Amino acid sequence: MSDGRSDIHTSGVPALCQSCEARHNGMCGALNAEELLTFARHTRVVRHGAGEELLTEGAPIAAYGNVMRGVVKLTKTLADGRRQIVGLQFAPDFVGRLYADESAVTADAASEVELCRISKPALERLVAENPMLERRLLRQALRDVDEGREWMVALGRKTASEKVASFLGQIGRHLDPTVAGDPRGMAFELPLTRAEIADFLGLTIGTVSRELSKLKRDKVIDVGPHREIEIIDPQALEHRAG
Amino acid sequence: MSDGRSDIHTSGVPALCQSCEARHNGMCGALNAEELLTFARHTRVVRHGAGEELLTEGAPIAAYGNVMRGVVKLTKTLADGRRQIVGLQFAPDFVGRLYADESAVTADAASEVELCRISKPALERLVAENPMLERRLLRQALRDVDEGREWMVALGRKTASEKVASFLGQIGRHLDPTVAGDPRGMAFELPLTRAEIADFLGLTIGTVSRELSKLKRDKVIDVGPHREIEIIDPQALEHRAG
DNA sequence: CGGGCTTTTGAGGTGGCTCAAACAGAGTGG
DNA sequence: CCACTCTGTTTGAGCCACCTCAAAAGCCCG
Numbered sequence: 001m002s003d004g005r006s007d008i009h010t011s012g013v014p015a016l017c018q019s020c021e022a023r024h025n026g027m028c029g030a031l032n033a034e035e036l037l038t039f040a041r042h043t044r045v046v047r048h049g050a051g052e053e054l055l056t057e058g059a060p061i062a063a064y065g066n067v068m069r070g071v072v073k074l075t076k077t078l079a080d081g082r083r084q085i086v087g088l089q090f091a092p093d094f095v096g097r098l099y100a101d102e103s104a105v106t107a108d109a110a111s112e113v114e115l116c117r118i119s120k121p122a123l124e125r126l127v128a129e130n131p132m133l134e135r136r137l138l139r140q141a142l143r144d145v146d147e148g149r150e151w152m153v154a155l156g157r158k159t160a161s162e163k164v165a166s167f168l169g170q171i172g173r174h175l176d177p178t179v180a181g182d183p184r185g186m187a188f189e190l191p192l193t194r195a196e197i198a199d200f201l202g203l204t205i206g207t208v209s210r211e212l213s214k215l216k217r218d219k220v221i222d223v224g225p226h227r228e229i230e231i232i233d234p235q236a237l238e239h240r241a242g
Numbered sequence: 243m244s245d246g247r248s249d250i251h252t253s254g255v256p257a258l259c260q261s262c263e264a265r266h267n268g269m270c271g272a273l274n275a276e277e278l279l280t281f282a283r284h285t286r287v288v289r290h291g292a293g294e295e296l297l298t299e300g301a302p303i304a305a306y307g308n309v310m311r312g313v314v315k316l317t318k319t320l321a322d323g324r325r326q327i328v329g330l331q332f333a334p335d336f337v338g339r340l341y342a343d344e345s346a347v348t349a350d351a352a353s354e355v356e357l358c359r360i361s362k363p364a365l366e367r368l369v370a371e372n373p374m375l376e377r378r379l380l381r382q383a384l385r386d387v388d389e390g391r392e393w394m395v396a397l398g399r400k401t402a403s404e405k406v407a408s409f410l411g412q413i414g415r416h417l418d419p420t421v422a423g424d425p426r427g428m429a430f431e432l433p434l435t436r437a438e439i440a441d442f443l444g445l446t447i448g449t450v451s452r453e454l455s456k457l458k459r460d461k462v463i464d465v466g467p468h469r470e471i472e473i474i475d476p477q478a479l480e481h482r483a484g
Numbered sequence: 485c486g487g488g489c490t491t492t493t494g495a496g497g498t499g500g501c502t503c504a505a506a507c508a509g510a511g512t513g514g
Numbered sequence: 515c516c517a518c519t520c521t522g523t524t525t526g527a528g529c530c531a532c533c534t535c536a537a538a539a540g541c542c543c544g
Contacts, residue, residue, distance in 0.1 A: 144383075150346075155398045488543090
């Protein structure tokens, strides 16, 4: 039995938006039912398989998107091929760089991803007309800044084991925000390969694997087959995150 | 002999704003003469000596500011004292974190600094009333994101010498944007001590010093007394930046 | 069951750290 | 004008965390 409130809120809301996280915690929260309808005329839900490229470093940006499901990784690559992941976007994050002609990063689907896609000119027009939308995007950008700075500390000053512990903590928190201070453990599937984790943490695949093995040996986590991780002792993990 | 244009533009503009960079390339560019006057009623120019703390990590934010002169460094510190500089702000950058109760970083004056200060509630009210102001702040935030990501690559994937070369290149570009592709050299005074450079690059003071000596030995730069640096061969510097 | 991918683990090398000493400038006071 | 101090910088010697290279093992899919 649903309450009256949700009836009011969902009346006239496009079907796809009704359960979309972007409407609750993301960009689309700025829009009322009428605006959502306008907005939805320009959007299209697209699905991308793991590894598909959404944006290319140095190439023009054709469209923006909101992550609805899955994980998008943002990477930058040096001339000789060294790679660094500079951000991970989860639902309901916004993907793309407003007010820039070309993307400074490559964005690809780390897992299978569903995106709510909107063309560049369409979003830019909607943003110009709707200050609330712009405010949401500002909040998103500020979150991106904060998160980037958090990782700069890890990249610059943490040891390999601290990096890996921090990474597991962050992923855990993202996939289940209630776990933050919870002393009980949790299990999840890593959205990244070892190589990608290494590119995120500024390490090599070998070091990542060794550190994970160490955490397993010390009964802080359990490492299952196929990227499954169980956090047995969140306290200990937090403690090792520096 | 001034042209007519500047007369139009400066009529009714507060004296302090007339030559302020923030009005030309920063946040205040969003405001017309009338709005600038309203704005100026809430601002005050304050001067801070090198080392003075403007914002403290984990402490409430009392006021925002625009850098008018000097360099502000943003740092994060781990529990055991390891430090990482996560950003440098030059004129006319905005300092502070909108929509947050506490600061995620410590901000201090790296050199003597002049700030155009505005209280938190005052700016928040003005932003709520003026979408153009919000757009400027969004642009600033997006620049901060881009710059942070640029440095994440350096922190995670570049060698010590590449880091130092990149750093000198960035500082040079900031202090004189015309130099970018210019094959001729330039000279400037570093706004940071060796220890601060180390905290920026995720290195130790010894490594920074050694790398600078190496660049000097190789006639790429010249290191004078009192933090003076002359870039002799910008091409070679760029080449070593990775 | 074989072939391709990812992951683990090992042995050895090295870039940047640690620790330590000497040096250089800018004040400060005699 | 010269000690003296204080802070910042340079340089050296040795070491260790993490990388490199390499091999083997696990998992997935046809």
